[in-house]
Amino acid sequence: MTDVHRQAFREEAYELLAELENSLLELEERPDDLDLISRVFRAMHTIKGSGSMFGFDEIARFTHEVETVFDMVRNGKLAVTKTLVNLTLAARDQIKAMLDADGGDFDAGQSSQIIAGLRELAPHDDAAAPAPVAEASAPVEASETVTYRIRFTPVREIFGFGVNPLNLLGELRELGPCNVIAHTTGFPTLEEMDPEQCYVYWDVILTTDQGINAIKDVFIFVEDDCTLTIDEIAVHDDLDHEEHHKKVGEILIERGDITMDEMNGLLSKQKRFGELAVESGIVPPTKVASALVEQQHVKEVRQEKQTQEAATSIRVPADRLDLLVNLVGELVTVQARLSSTAAERSDAELSAIAEEVERLTSELRDSALNIRMLPIGSTFSKFKRLVRDLSAELGKEIEMTTDGADTELDKTVIEKLNDPLVHLIRNSLDHGIELPEVRVAAGKPRHGTVHLSAVHSGDSVLLTINDDGAGLDAEAIRAKAIEKGIISPTAELSEKELFNLIFAPGFSTAKKLSSVSGRGVGMDVVKKAIEALRGAIDITSVKGKGAKITVRIPLTLAIIESLLVKIGTDYFMLPLSLVDECVELTRDDVSRSHGRNLANVREHLVPYIPLRQRFQITGEPPEIEQIVITEVDGMRVGFVVDHVIGEHQTVIKSLGRAYKNIEGISGATILGDGNVALILDIPQLVQSVESEAL
Known part of the structure; x- marks a missing residue:
């Protein structure tokens, strides 16, 4: 088995373990939730089967023990208790430890303790020796894309059992592309109809990669109250070179709706088979319509499989995304330089090109940053376990x-x-x-x-x-x-x-x-x-x-909106999210403060930090300086600069090793004209000034 396949299993297993932990924590709060029980079982079943196929035999053997216990829970033989949840969470942690070890040493004694605890919970007659690990073919069932024909015929009294068949059909739709055909040929007359009886049965054509067990799980609680047939009619992973589509007559014969002799008799006529079948009275129109839907469904799934493979999600290593964002950052810098050059030359054609490049760069930047966006719920879910423990x-x-x-x-x-x-x-x-x-x-x-x-x-x-x-x-x-x-x-x-x-x-x-x-x-x-x-x-x-x-x-650390300012010949950036406003500072304002760095802004005193003095920049300041007022820890603090140039989209560049510990500077960026602007670390600057004042 190649390293690529083993790595793919590891990534899938880590995702399943995260889902398993969430399901177990929810199950502890709702121990009677059958959907959560099924989710735990399926996660264990998938880890076990895939682990066996990809050579993680220890994981497969260990996971089988937990899966066996939750199979008893599914069948009503064992109740969900806090002890069971504790042991299963410990088992989840142990599986993760095995994955981290990747064939190396792990605490086998911990595995034995967990298994012993699970067997103590199981009913005595079921706590036998562990069954053999599922053969390698098990996970194929849950990974191939297969189309199934499902005929669901509930007993007429099913409404009286508190079951709504439409909810079951809704669950099937969640498994994949699905067509549902209702058969109403058994309806009595209005006078004879009992509103508490179900006279309908359904054909369902479903394409899914969840496997036949996932379909059976939908009907697990009504299996004694219905007639259910599930037939596999197409495996789409093997259809790349297959062109044959079943005809309506073949589908009806497979279903048992007509015989071969009846089909041959109809084929001697010239009309379409479905029309002839209805006209002859052999089958009702709904069954022919169902066969036609199945035929079309398989055709469409085959076409989508062949033409839309690129539209499915793919796994991309994080370092490749980082490289993409870095390259987009470089492109933003070059685009700014192009726009600056076009403005200087007053060339209409060059300006038009620069505007188009700016638009495309902006869209590319947003798309690249969105690729790296993840819902924070993945972090939230980890904290539920932390709080519990x-x-x-x-x-x-x-x-x-x-x-x-x-x-x-x-x-x-x-x-x-x-x-x-x-x-x-x-x-x-x-x-x-x-x-x-x-x-x-x-x-x-x-x-x-x-x-x-x-x-x-x-x-x-x-x-x-x-x-x-x-x-x-x-x-x-x-x-x-x-x-x-x-x-x-x-x-x-x-x-x-x-x-x-x-x-x-x-x-x-x-x-x-x-x-x-x-x-x-x-x-x-x-x-x-x-x-x-x-x-x-x-x-x-x-x-x-x-x-x-x-x-x-x-939202992101790669590209931020900033306020570009200038002191002497040097440029600086202030994160725009911290900036409240900008006001003027005149020589008279300075003299009125009597040597204290305080500005009167609408009858409120605001302390400020003269950055020219702070950074020891030589030269004379202009007659009218600017105060950029920011908010740090709920306190308004101003930063005095020579000129405020305006908003700027800043591609953050980290400083070299020799400059990484410079106080008050968090990074740098390159402007369109090639100049370098330093990005100010506002909280650190305020903190350092406060500490010096003590």
Whole structure:
């Protein structure tokens, strides 16, 4: 088996394990949900079969044990319990460990313990020796694209059993392209009809790659209350060179609707076979219509298989996407240079070409960035397991809810955001949510809630972590900050400023250490990580009611909207998402502030940082300078520059190794005229000025 096939299995297995974990966590909340039970079973079945085919025999043997237990659950022989969910989650983690090892060493003893625990749960007569691993042909059933003919004839009393046949047909449609034909030839007259009886049966032509078991699963709970036949009529993976299409007569014979002699008798006439069959009274029109639908369905699927292969999704290595985005970034830079050159030369034809290139580049840029966008729900789902395990470790009862899981972010941002969010959620669980008895004494429900939400806001995404715990104690924070020498005892700080002190290095109000938190590390790391993503974090809280942490993150790290400014002959960029407004600063304004870097903006004092002095740029400033006012941690701060040039689409270039630790600079970009502009790290500049002032 080639490395490519083994890698393909590994990627599919990781996706199935993520889906399995989500299904198990939902199943713990809804243990009677038959759809979730089937999802768990199918995930295990697919991992087992594919693992056997691609040489992962240990994984296949181990997964078979879990699949066997969930087959009992499907058949009503075993109930879903917390113990079963715990063991299955442990099995999921063990399968992932085996995948990570990729044939190397893993803890086989852990596998034995999990298997022993599962066998103890199984009924005694079923807890026999493990059945042999499924042969390599098993996964083919779930990967080939096959067209099936399904005839579903429910018993007439099926409505009385609380079953709606249309719901079952709807589930079939979710498996793939599907045509449904209703047969109504058995309808009685209106006087004889019983409205509580079902007189209809259906033919379904379904093309799916889910395998015949997925079809049987749809009817698993009505199999005793219907007549069901499922016939395979075409395997489309083998149809590349096959041109034969079954005729209507052949289809009717296969179904048993007519005999060969009846067909031959009709063929001696000149009309179309279907018309002759109806006219002769051998079959009703609905059955001929059903055969024609099947014939057309197979033809269309064959054509789509041959002509639309390129339209299906494909796996692309992440480094190739990164290279594509980098090349698009280079193209944006060249396009800016072309537009600048066309403007300088006043050449109408060249300007027209530049405008067309600008339009195409813009569309290409948006498409390339969209390719890297992923729903943040993939990260949210990981936190459900984190909350479940940590709440058990802390002896708390905590439920996690989410909203906005389909909100999309650049994959690079999502990857770098994972650790900061883990820190924030762990702190909410440990410091925020109280123990059950404490919550009850405070008049709260025993169960605490952590709500994680995401929503788009302009060119950013707002992530919010809400908990209904004890909230932040401003006075306790103040006392701890004075004790550690972070602030002076006479310092007058607003509640918001006190809350922001928890991001100071080494700050912690935990009264005792735990394995989760309380060692004074974490929150400062969170703030630095989020600021490294050009994001911002904000905290609001009501003591005794809970806390709300809001994180603002840019949609992408590759290309951003910026404000281009100039100081002397040097160019700088400020992220536009942080810019509020621009105002003028005259010499009179400077003299009126009496040496203090404060500007009066509509009767509000705004502190500012003179960047010319900060960066030691020589030369005289203009008579009228500009203040670019930004908002950092809820505080308005200005940056004085010579000239504001305007908005600019910035392709971010990282600085070389020798310049990576320069304070206040996060990267650089190349302008259309070839000049280099440095991108300012606004939060870091503000922080460094504040630390110097202490």
